[in-house]
Amino acid sequence: MKPKYLIPLYFLATALAHSEVEVTAPWVRATVPNQKASGAFMELKSKNACKLVSASSLVAKTVEIHEMVMEGEVMKMRQIKSLDLPGDTTVKLSPAGYHVMLIGLKEQLKEGQVVELKLTFEKPGGELETMDVKAVVRPLANTGRGEGTMKH
Amino acid sequence: MKLIPTQVPLKNHRAQAAPCRSARRLARLAVVIGLTSAPLLGADEPAPAKFHGTDVTGYQLDYGFALKDTAGRELKIADFKGKVVYFFFGFTQCPVICPTALTRAAEIKRLLGADGEKLQVVFVTIDPERDTPEVLRSYAAAFDPSFLGLSTDPEKLKALSRSFKFTYSKVQTGSSYTMDHSTASYVFDPSGKIRLILRHEAPAADCADDIRKLLQEKTN
Numbered sequence: 249m250k251p252k253y254l255i256p257l258y259f260l261a262t263a264l265a266h267s268e269v270e271v272t273a274p275w276v277r278a279t280v281p282n283q284k285a286s287g288a289f290m291e292l293k294s295k296n297a298c299k300l301v302s303a304s305s306l307v308a309k310t311v312e313i314h315e316m317v318m319e320g321e322v323m324k325m326r327q328i329k330s331l332d333l334p335g336d337t338t339v340k341l342s343p344a345g346y347h348v349m350l351i352g353l354k355e356q357l358k359e360g361q362v363v364e365l366k367l368t369f370e371k372p373g374g375e376l377e378t379m380d381v382k383a384v385v386r387p388l389a390n391t392g393r394g395e396g397t398m399k400h
Numbered sequence: 401m402k403l404i405p406t407q408v409p410l411k412n413h414r415a416q417a418a419p420c421r422s423a424r425r426l427a428r429l430a431v432v433i434g435l436t437s438a439p440l441l442g443a444d445e446p447a448p449a450k451f452h453g454t455d456v457t458g459y460q461l462d463y464g465f466a467l468k469d470t471a472g473r474e475l476k477i478a479d480f481k482g483k484v485v486y487f488f489f490g491f492t493q494c495p496v497i498c499p500t501a502l503t504r505a506a507e508i509k510r511l512l513g514a515d516g517e518k519l520q521v522v523f524v525t526i527d528p529e530r531d532t533p534e535v536l537r538s539y540a541a542a543f544d545p546s547f548l549g550l551s552t553d554p555e556k557l558k559a560l561s562r563s564f565k566f567t568y569s570k571v572q573t574g575s576s577y578t579m580d581h582s583t584a585s586y587v588f589d590p591s592g593k594i595r596l597i598l599r600h601e602a603p604a605a606d607c608a609d610d611i612r613k614l615l616q617e618k619t620n
Contacts, residue, residue, distance in 0.1 A: 277499060278542075279496055280492070280531065280535060280539045280542055281534070281535075281538060281540035282535050283492050283493065283535055283539065284493060284530065285493035286495050287495025287496060294448055305438050309575075310574065310575040311577070312573070312574045312575070314573070316496045316497070318583070318600075321582055321583050321599065321600065322567055322580055322581065322582050322583065323494075323496070323497045323580065323581055323582075323583050323600075324571070324580045325494070325496070325571075325573065325574045325578045325580070326573055326578075327574040343495065343496040343497070343499070343500050344496070344500075347495060347496060349495065349574075351574070351575060352575075352576070357593075381487060382419070387542075387602065388539070388542040388543070389499065389502065389503045389506055389543045389544075390499070390503060390540055391499075391500050391503045391504070392500070400573050
């Protein structure tokens, strides 16, 4: 990881620490001009069991929760209705699995830019909690490996 | 190891949920080779497998294909003579596998040092509908300025997938569509013959090692 990410990620991660769900190291993959989709990645940890049920962002027309699965050597991506967050367990959204899909991007996402995401969680009783997440844009060329595991 | 291609006609490629049988067979063969070759060789022959990747030397690929670069020029595999050519088939809207694969390709090139110049990475779009030449050009170059983004028309892409035995299909998801696709990379030696299939999960160092061997073959 480039050192320049350390400081912004520290503040982004700690700013949200008081909430029911803790979001660590959120990032979005940069795009090239006229590329209409990208992905957002992060780690989610909820104190009590809940579900990530939706996401939105002003930079994209549609935001969906997706799951990437490998069937043999074939990659398949599918929208999922919700993502279960068991209590006190870290769930990774990474280029190797679940991710938030930004579809119909209204602008190019450039490295270093901050993308605001609104995540909605549903508690077991049906109560909804919305959380604002500021995700930093990381270079397109980036495997995402190890970068989502930072803890502060 | 010779892989004899079996032509299985694709009736309706787009609607096809399961990848074509021949591709599955190749994938299965690749797995079998990968799983069995090391212990077998260890028992009978002391020589280790030559490559980390799956050796497909002798595979009868249809070499007549041509792809368009982002300036509209047609390129054939013979145009890259003297270089190892590394093919990856994907789409730019893929936020997961494709950027990871191309980041690895850039890492492989870096690991090759000065020999990196003798590696040509080619990103072939399986989503020509959305991957315009402009997007394709800047996307490929974002990983390394030397990487080429190539495309072909849908019919030729189908033929190419049969020949390379990779699968791809358009799948509706939510408000948009996505592409299911094979994730392996295909490597041609400097004479333009297909030699290796590299798994998506293979470490860059192993891939670089294999490519170095192919580059050395030329001079030996």
